[in-house]
Every structure is written in C-alpha cells, then in structure tokens.
Amino acid sequence: MPKSPLTVAYFTMEIGLESRMPTFAGGLGMLAADIMRSAADTGVVAACVTICWQHGYMRQTIHSNGTQRYDPVSWNPPQILRKASEQVTVQCEGRTVHVGAWIYDLQGSSVTIPIIFLDTDLSENAAEDRQITSHLYGGDGAMRLKQEIVLGIGGVKMLRTMGYSDIRTFHMNEGHAAFLTLELLRERNWNNDDVKRSCAFTTHTPVAAGHDVFDYDLAFRIAGDQLPWHIRSIAGKDRLSMTELAIRMSRYTCGVSKVHGEVSRRMFPWATVDTITNGVHHVHWTAPEFQNLYDSYIHGWRQSPQLLAEKCRELPDDQLWKMHQLAKDRLIAHANQFTDVPLDPHRLTIASARRVVSYKRPELLYTNLERLREVCQGKVQIIHAGNAHAQDPFGQGVIQRMIERSKKLRDSVRIVYVPNYNPDLASLLTGGADVWLNTPMRLHEASGTSGMKACVNGVLNFSTLDGWWIEAFAMDPEAGWRIGPLASALPDAEETTHVDAEDLYTQLQYEVIPEFEYENHVRWIRRMKRSIGLIGYFNTHRCVGEYREKAWKH
Numbered sequence: 001m002p003k004s005p006l007t008v009a010y011f012t013m014e015i016g017l018e019s020r021m022p023t024f025a026g027g028l029g030m031l032a033a034d035i036m037r038s039a040a041d042t043g044v045v046a047a048c049v050t051i052c053w054q055h056g057y058m059r060q061t062i063h064s065n066g067t068q069r070y071d072p073v074s075w076n077p078p079q080i081l082r083k084a085s086e087q088v089t090v091q092c093e094g095r096t097v098h099v100g101a102w103i104y105d106l107q108g109s110s111v112t113i114p115i116i117f118l119d120t121d122l123s124e125n126a127a128e129d130r131q132i133t134s135h136l137y138g139g140d141g142a143m144r145l146k147q148e149i150v151l152g153i154g155g156v157k158m159l160r161t162m163g164y165s166d167i168r169t170f171h172m173n174e175g176h177a178a179f180l181t182l183e184l185l186r187e188r189n190w191n192n193d194d195v196k197r198s199c200a201f202t203t204h205t206p207v208a209a210g211h212d213v214f215d216y217d218l219a220f221r222i223a224g225d226q227l228p229w230h231i232r233s234i235a236g237k238d239r240l241s242m243t244e245l246a247i248r249m250s251r252y253t254c255g256v257s258k259v260h261g262e263v264s265r266r267m268f269p270w271a272t273v274d275t276i277t278n279g280v281h282h283v284h285w286t287a288p289e290f291q292n293l294y295d296s297y298i299h300g301w302r303q304s305p306q307l308l309a310e311k312c313r314e315l316p317d318d319q320l321w322k323m324h325q326l327a328k329d330r331l332i333a334h335a336n337q338f339t340d341v342p343l344d345p346h347r348l349t350i351a352s353a354r355r356v357v358s359y360k361r362p363e364l365l366y367t368n369l370e371r372l373r374e375v376c377q378g379k380v381q382i383i384h385a386g387n388a389h390a391q392d393p394f395g396q397g398v399i400q401r402m403i404e405r406s407k408k409l410r411d412s413v414r415i416v417y418v419p420n421y422n423p424d425l426a427s428l429l430t431g432g433a434d435v436w437l438n439t440p441m442r443l444h445e446a447s448g449t450s451g452m453k454a455c456v457n458g459v460l461n462f463s464t465l466d467g468w469w470i471e472a473f474a475m476d477p478e479a480g481w482r483i484g485p486l487a488s489a490l491p492d493a494e495e496t497t498h499v500d501a502e503d504l505y506t507q508l509q510y511e512v513i514p515e516f517e518y519e520n521h522v523r524w525i526r527r528m529k530r531s532i533g534l535i536g537y538f539n540t541h542r543c544v545g546e547y548r549e550k551a552w553k554h
C-alpha cells in the first residue's frame with residue numbers, strides 16, 4: 001500500500017526503547033530512542049529502521065567475591081512487537097538471505113513513528129544466516145558486514161516494499177548504516193549526486209579505531225556485486241570505511257557536541273562536519289516526583305522544554321528538596337538490596353554509572369585511597385553501576401576491585417555496586433543521586449547523555465571537561481563542577497590522571513561537601529535549579545528542531 005511521504009527514515013544499528021528489549025548496547029541506542037521520541041512528539045513524519053537483536057545488552061549479576069555473570073535477556077518479539085507481512089532479500093556470501101520485520105509503534109504526543117526491526121531468523125534461511133540478527137556487535141568482520149548489509153540494503157528494500165516510495169532524507173545514525181547508500185545508488189542508476197541529495201549522517205565516534213573498516217577482499221566476498229564498481233572512490237581507496245562512505249554520500253554530516261565536531265574535522269580533514277549537540281528526551285528521563293513538580297510550577301514544560309531554563313528559578317525550594325528526597329529514597333531503597341552496609345538517605349550521595357570501558361576512567365576516584373578516606377570522613381556515599389563486556393578482562397577487573405574496595409573502605413565511605421545497569425536503573429540513578437560523577441579521558445567522550453538525565457532531576461554534574469559538559473559548563477558554571485583543566489592545557493596521560501584525581505579530591509573536600517552541608521541546602525538548591533535550567537537546551541526536542549533545519553530539510 002502506498003504511504004504518504006516521509007520526512008526522514010532514521011537508520012540505527014541499535015535502539016534502547018525499553019529495558020525488556022535488549023536491542024541496544026549503550027549510549028548510541030539510548031540517543032536513537034530519545035531522538036525518535038522527540039520526533040514523534042514534535043510531529044516529524046518518520047520511520048526508524050533497526051535490527052531485532054536477540055542478544056544485545058546482557059543481564060549482569062555480581063557475586064559477593066566481585067566476579068560477574070552475564071545472562072542473555074530472553075525476550076519474545078511477538079509479545080511486544082507486531083509482525084509485518086513484508087519480506088525482502090539481500091545477498092550475503094553468494095546466498096540469498098530473507099529478511100522479515102517486526103514493528104513497534106512509538107506513540108508520541110503528535111504522531112506515531114513505526115520502529116521497524118529487521119530479522120533474519122526465518123525458516124527460509126540457512127542456519128548460519130539466521131544468526132545474522134542474533135548478537136549486536138558480536139562476531140567477526142564477515143558477520144559485521146552481513147549485519148550491515150541487512151540493516152542498510154535490507155532496510156531500504158523493506159521500506160520500499162512497505163510502500164514508502166517517497167522518503168525525503170535517509171539518516172544514518174553512525175556509519176553502520178552506510179550500505180543504505182548502495183541500495184539508493186542502484187535505485188538511481190549509480191548517480192552519486194542523486195543519492196547524496198537524499199542522505200544525512202551523524203558520526204558518534206571520536207576515536208579512529210572505533211570506526212568500521214573492512215578489507216576489500218572480505219567485503220567483496222561477503223557483499224559481492226552489491227558493492228558498485230566505483231566503491232573505492234566513495235568508501236576509501238585501500239580499505240572500505242563505513243564512515244567515509246557515509247560522509248561522501250551525504251549532503252550533511254554532523255558530530256554530537258562542539259568538541260566532537262572539531263575532533264571529527266581533524267579526523268576527516270577533507271569533509272565538512274557540522275555539530276548538533278545531543279540532548280535527552282526531557283519527559284522520559286524526569287522522575288515521577290519531578291514530573292508532578294514541573295506540572296505544578298512550569299506549565300507547558302512537556303511540549304516546550306526551553307521553559308525549564310526560563311522558569312526553573314520559580315520552583316519553590318521546599319518542594320524541590322522534598323521531591324528530590326523522595327526520588328533519593330527510592331534509589332537508596334533499591335541500592336540497599338545489594339549491600340549489608342545500608343546507605344543513609346540524608347548523606348551526600350555520588351552516583352557514577354556507565355559502561356565499564358577504559359576511556360571512561362571508572363577508577364579515577366580511587367587513585368589515592370588515603371586521600372579519599374580523608375576527604376569523605378563518613379560524609380559521602382557512592383553508588384556505582386555499569387556492565388562490562390563478558391569477554392573483557394579490563395571491565396571484569398574494574399568491577400572486582402570496586403567490590404574489594406567497598407569492603408575495605410566501609411568504615412569511612414559506603415560504596416555500593418548496583419548490578420545490571422539498564423535504562424530502568426539509569427532512571428533511578430539519575431533521578432535520585434545528589435551528584436553525578438563522570439571522569440572520561442578528554443576528547444574520548446563524543447557527547448555523553450547520562451549527565452543530562454541527571455540535570456533534568458536537579459542532580460549536579462561533577463565531570464571532566466569533555467563532550468557536552470564543556471558546553472554546559474560554559475553556559476552555566478554554577479550548575480555543577482568541572483574536574484581538571486580543558487584539553488588544551490594537558491600533559492601526558494599518566495600525569496593528567498594524577499592532576500585530575502588531585503583536583504577531584506580537592507573540589508570534593510572544599511566545594512562539593514561544604515556546599516551540600518551549607519544551611520538547609522539553600523545553596524545546593526540554587527545549583528539544582530541551574531542544573532534543571534540546562535535542560536532548556538540539552539533536550540532532544542531542540543536536537544530534532546536542529547536536525548529538521550539542517551539535516552532533514554529538503
């Protein structure tokens with residue numbers, strides 16, 4: 001059946017809509033979900049194409065000795081999604097692979113956006129091809145190529161078969177989706193300029209090694225003549241770079257924060273890279289207590305998040321603190337299930353939660369345990385969460401050491417590692433902590449969004465200057481604290497870690513803790529309002545507005 005024109009078809013390898021659908025791994029998928037939510041709220045006629053992963057994010061259990069177990073989140077798509085009748089085929093390694101689809105209707109306050117989940121687990125397919133949509137980011141280069149063929153080529157074919165003949169912009173959320181340009185090239189007689197007019201691209205990876213690159217031998221073996229004769233002129237002369245293909249075939253490319261835009265321009269000096277700084281869907285990440293508060297005092301905040309910046313000063317102090325305490329009580333009740341040294345609902349609570357990877361420097365806070373003890377003196381408690389990759393010894397080690405430390409420090413600093421970081425736990429943590437701690441290595445965090453989720457609940461960020469926090473901190477330095485200097489003033493990595501750790505302890509001791517203890521929290525509450533005010537800008541309604549203006553306008 002023919003469908004009305006789409007402003008955008010948004011292609012993404014992962015999407016984090018709900019904790020019970022493990023079709024995501026981290027921030028990229030969470031952002032895709034928030035962008036789609038805001039698009040649906042602000043009336044963008046869109047469809048989203050992704051993959052129906054059986055296994056993406058895994059459920060984490062932590063044993064008392066600090067070892068971890070990761071179990072697949074078993075889910076049954078038919079219980080949550082509706083089956084589409086359409087099927088298409090792509091070619092992988094010379095075989096025909098059938099691709100089916102499931103649909104999730106994402107209902108916004110203005111329109112409904114179909115999220116189309118592609119699936120190769122069909123009886124028509126060879127056993128090995130049924131595995132293509134099994135593990136998100138699992139498998140080798142050959143598997144990754146097959147997955148990207150299904151997403152890009154299969155995705156365009158699926159949209160056409162479903163009746164979307166008029167799609168104004170094909171948006172690639174990260175380079176994984178770049179093969180969609182190959183199908184468009186075929187449709188348009190291999191005319192690069194024609195395809196380029198229809199495509200836009202967001203890059204998310206500030207580190208060269210994080211971009212998908214394939215040997216042409218392998219690419220030709222897997223993709224065959226789905227690769228056009230002139231592929232080397234658009235995807236890289238020596239190796240096939242998905243990012244290069246995406247940039248060369250897009251009329252618009254952007255990074256996800258100002259600093260990430262700069263890093264991307266340095267990485268791809270021949271490209272024009274703009275910036276659309278990320279945001280979060282402000283309603284989705286607001287704790288229920290705060291939703292009630294904003295409904296009472298900031299009328300219209302749901303439709304117009306910029307009102308949070310204009311009106312945050314009008315929130316009554318006592319109400320704001322009361323709601324914060326309620327959200328904090330909920331968080332602490334959850335965390336206390338995982339410790340035999342219960343947390344105190346009135347103590348300064350620092351939360352730090354994210355995927356456990358080295359560039360996020362999860363152990364910076366523990367660089368000098370003596371100093372940490374001396375600074376905290378029974379005034380601070382810390383909640384950690386974050387999953388490591390099941391095969392990653394670094395991540396396993398970090399979590400194990402965290403558990404050991406929490407035992408060793410129990411008399412001076414209470415520390416709880418809460419298992420199974422997922423969107424539900426992220427809501428609880430960013431809703432109820434006092435301080436959100438983030439310590440990435442500079443120029444490694446493209447944007448980061450968890451700190452924005454904290455802001456919308458009046459939680460104060462305490463973070464190194466990278467990604468979005470550089471912009472936020474410049475907008476309002478009273479809304480939180482920075483750790484260490486800007487990137488330009490840095491010595492080598494080891495020295496930097498030392499400088500950052502020292503600054504972290506000093507600021508905790510002389511700024512953060514005294515501010516929290518100051519007379520009935522009056523100064524703290526003033527900062528909470530400023531933190532909330534930042535979401536007037538760092539929200540996905542604003543992002544989608546910018547995408548409409550710059551990336552999806554035709």
Ligand SMILES: *Cc1c(COP(=O)(O)O)cnc(C)c1O
Binds near residue numbers: 028423447453
């Ligand atoms: C928001 C969110 C992320 C992204 O957080 P950053 O630490 O800012 O990269 C990752 N995982 C989950 C579950 C989230 O909710």
